[in-house]
Amino acid sequence: MINYIIRRILLALLIILLVSFAVFVLVRLLPGDPIEMILSQNMLIEMTPEMIEEARAARGLNLPVPVQFARWLVRLVQGDFGISILHNYNIGSELGGRVVVSLLIGVPAFIIAMIIGSLLGVISAVRRGKIIDTVVTTIANVGITAPTFWIGILLIFFFGVTLNWLPNFGYTLPWVNFGQSVRQSVMPVFVTALAPIASAARQTRAAVLETLGEDYTRTAWAKGLNERKVIIRHVLKNSMLPVVILMGSMFRIIIGGAVIVETVFVIPGMGMLMVDSVLARDYPVVQAVIVVMTVIVVLSNLIVDLVQGWLDPRIQYE
Numbered sequence: 154m155i156n157y158i159i160r161r162i163l164l165a166l167l168i169i170l171l172v173s174f175a176v177f178v179l180v181r182l183l184p185g186d187p188i189e190m191i192l193s194q195n196m197l198i199e200m201t202p203e204m205i206e207e208a209r210a211a212r213g214l215n216l217p218v219p220v221q222f223a224r225w226l227v228r229l230v231q232g233d234f235g236i237s238i239l240h241n242y243n244i245g246s247e248l249g250g251r252v253v254v255s256l257l258i259g260v261p262a263f264i265i266a267m268i269i270g271s272l273l274g275v276i277s278a279v280r281r282g283k284i285i286d287t288v289v290t291t292i293a294n295v296g297i298t299a300p301t302f303w304i305g306i307l308l309i310f311f312f313g314v315t316l317n318w319l320p321n322f323g324y325t326l327p328w329v330n331f332g333q334s335v336r337q338s339v340m341p342v343f344v345t346a347l348a349p350i351a352s353a354a355r356q357t358r359a360a361v362l363e364t365l366g367e368d369y370t371r372t373a374w375a376k377g378l379n380e381r382k383v384i385i386r387h388v389l390k391n392s393m394l395p396v397v398i399l400m401g402s403m404f405r406i407i408i409g410g411a412v413i414v415e416t417v418f419v420i421p422g423m424g425m426l427m428v429d430s431v432l433a434r435d436y437p438v439v440q441a442v443i444v445v446m447t448v449i450v451v452l453s454n455l456i457v458d459l460v461q462g463w464l465d466p467r468i469q470y471e
Contacts, residue, residue: 161458165451169444173229176443177222180436187238187434188214212238225440235437239430244441248426252445254324255422257334258414259407262342266349266403271396273350274357279384281362289354296351301344301410305417308340322419341418345410349403356399360392397460404453408446 188208209215213224228235234244277289313321320337327334411424419425423442430438 158455158459161455165455168451169447170226172447173226173440173444174222176440177225177436178218180431180434180439181218183431183434185434187436188212225437229444234441237430237435237438239433239435239438244438248423248438248441248445251421251423251426251442254326254420255408255411255415255424257327258324258338258341258345258420258422259404259411261338262345263349263400263404263407265342266346266407267353267396267400269346270350270353271357271393273354274359274396275361275384275392277354278358278361278365289358293351293354296347297355299347301348301413302417304347305340305344305414308344309417312340324418324420324422337418341414341420344417345407345414348410349406352403352406353396353399357392357396360395364392397457400453400457405450408449 186209188205206215213221216224225235232245234248236242237244237247273289273293277286280286309321312319319339320333324337324341325333411422412428413424414420415422415424416428423446427439427442429435430442
């Protein structure tokens with residue numbers, strides 16, 4: 154078990170390294186120069202090409218890409234994410250606050266998705282062919298296919314503009330104003346959780362239906378156990394393994410979806426920071442955000458693998 158964890162950690166570090174290098178190279182292939190994004194049009198007219206090149210050299214942008222990556226990686230290992238090219242702030246400090254905001258939206262959405270999605274899946278499977286099964290299946294299909302940004306815009310128009318029940322945009326930390334934070338979180342959390350709820354419901358329904366057809370389940374029914382005991386004791390535990398495996402992918406969807414959700418609702422989290430930084434060609438910020446997102450996803454996958462082994466003793470870590 155210990156050897157398996159060590160190997161997974163080493164593999165995770167390799168994945169983070171490869172993703173970091175890929176992002177480092179790809180972001181520099183985008184059209185546009187960050188130095189030109191900084192300087193106003195008047196300054197560009199007044200400055201000579203030599204002066205612009207000096208400004209690039211001061212930020213290390215004139216060096217070969219492998220050299221830039223090596224320098225950035227050394228600082229990253231030391232816990233230094235660097236300085237923003239555009240705004241000249243410490244990226245680590247700025248990113249710390251943005252990660253908190255994204256997790257305050259993503260973690261509740263993840264918990265809600267797994268609880269409600271699993272519950273709907275169990276109910277749908279147990280009542281297969283009934284009205285409730287049709288309703289859950291329809292909602293799940295809509296939740297998976299509906300574009301996130303479209304759902305967000307509809308919610309803003311209906312609950313924010315038309316009814317004026319909820320704030321249209323922005324986010325307040327809960328320890329600053331708890332009531333306002335909850336009101337501002339309702340729509341983003343719902344939009345973030347919608348697709349994971351649908352996926353969890355479908356996966357749970359399929360797993361429960363398969364378990365209901367097993368011999369040990371039919372034996373439990375034959376012994377005269379009531380429905381509640383059969384479902385809780387025999388069906389749920391043996392159906393949860395596929396759902397646990399799904400959790401890793403669901404967390405990836407939530408973290409990746411933060412880019413869309415935070416942009417639609419103007420939430421100052423990691424996703425919105427990355428969008429703003431890509432548009433501004435602020436290379437170090439984009440690299441830092443991608444690295445943090447990758448670390449979160451890799452850690453979630455490792456946790457899912459360990460929980461999977463705990464639920465199913467048949468799994469051997471070699």
